[in-house]
Each structure stands twice: as structure tokens, then as C-alpha cells.
Amino acid sequence: EPEVTQTPSHQVTQMGQEVILRCVPISNHLYFYWYRQILGQKVEFLVSFYNNEISEKSEIFDDQFSVERPDGSNFTLKIRSTKLEDSAMYFCASSTRSTDSRPDTQYFGPGTRLTVL
């Protein structure tokens, strides 16, 4: 069964460093998402991406964040200068196009745990 994959599973970085989190969405999916989950809290939406551009972003997704689909398979989230409060689990998700009768189901990857020291 196809699945979303994410690398690395755990990333430790120093405050102020840049990190790139990588995701390979399910191959026939068209919509890509990043969410984050601070330890013990709920999952929060960061950004959605469709047709090679951002379609929606939340207040969390400020200028420190960027997303890219550098090739036909990868989808990346870059944090330019990490802060302590960026420590969280970051989930990538992907989905197909919605129809009038049924929306897309977003399938999540296993997550990357980011620890900022």
C-alpha cells in the first residue's frame, strides 16, 4: 500500500541553524501539507501546496518557513533560523483532488521529530 515517507525521523539542531525536512508524498496525490505537533498538544496546520505553489498557510508559517517541491517526488519544509519553540513533530500529508461527493483524505507520514537546542 502506498504511503507517505519522511526523513529524517529525528533531527537535532542548534538554535539559529537551518533545517530541511523531507517528505515523499504518495505518488498520484496532488495536494501536499505540512502540520506540526508540539509535544502534548494538538496537531496544527502550517501550509498546503498545490500545482507548485502555496495554496494556504497559517499564522505559524511566517517568513522563517518555506516549502518546495524540487523534483517530481520530494516535498520539503525549510526552517531558515530555528528557534527553541520550533521543537515539535512535523508531519507531512498528501491527498488527491476532492470531488463534489467526497473530499480528499489526507494521509500522513510518520513525522520528523525536530529538537532545537
Next chain:
Amino acid sequence: AQKITQTQPGMFVQEKEAVTLDCTYDTSDQSYGLFWYKQPSSGEMIFLIYQGSYDEQNATEGRYSLNFQKARKSANLVISASQLGDSAMYFCAMREGLRRGANNLFFGTGTRLTVIP
């Protein structure tokens, strides 16, 4: 106002018994979708079941069913014949505006289910 409310931070259920996890939602959209995800201790987010706002019947997927009460804006997850492997965090989520393309999910704070042998 919270879009998704899960009022049960923790629930216990005896193995082989049924359990209901509560979820209420808030939206002014006529078209929306409700999702339940399971998050085991390993951290991944596993899609369980979906209910559309226009679906006339309650969704079922194996041992999972959704008690959808549109007038009350509730979408409770029912797990029948609980198994030890059901012990996990369960998140209710909503996607609004199904016809507007990619839309993010709003998550609740989750319910931690513990199945007792």
C-alpha cells in the same frame, strides 16, 4: 471558538468492550468533512474513518463507526470489541469547504484511550 472540541482527555475501556470517543465541531459551512485519526505511541497519524456532511448514513470501517448527529454538530467515534492495540491517542479533525480545493484540517486536542486487559 474552537472548531473541534474533544472533551475527554483520557478514556479507559475493558478489552472486548465498546467505547465512544466524543467530538463536537463548529462550522458555518454547509459542506465539510469529519475525520478520525489514531496516533499510537510511535507517533504516526493513521487515518481511521471519514464522514461527509451530506452523507445520509453513518460511516463504518470495520470495528470503527461514526455516530454523526448533524443537528448537534457531533461526530463521535465508536470502537467496538476493543483490542489492546487500540490504546493510542485519537484525534478528531474537520475539513471545511469541500468544494474549494485544498483545505487544511482542524484538529481537536485528542483523547488518550487505554484498553485494559
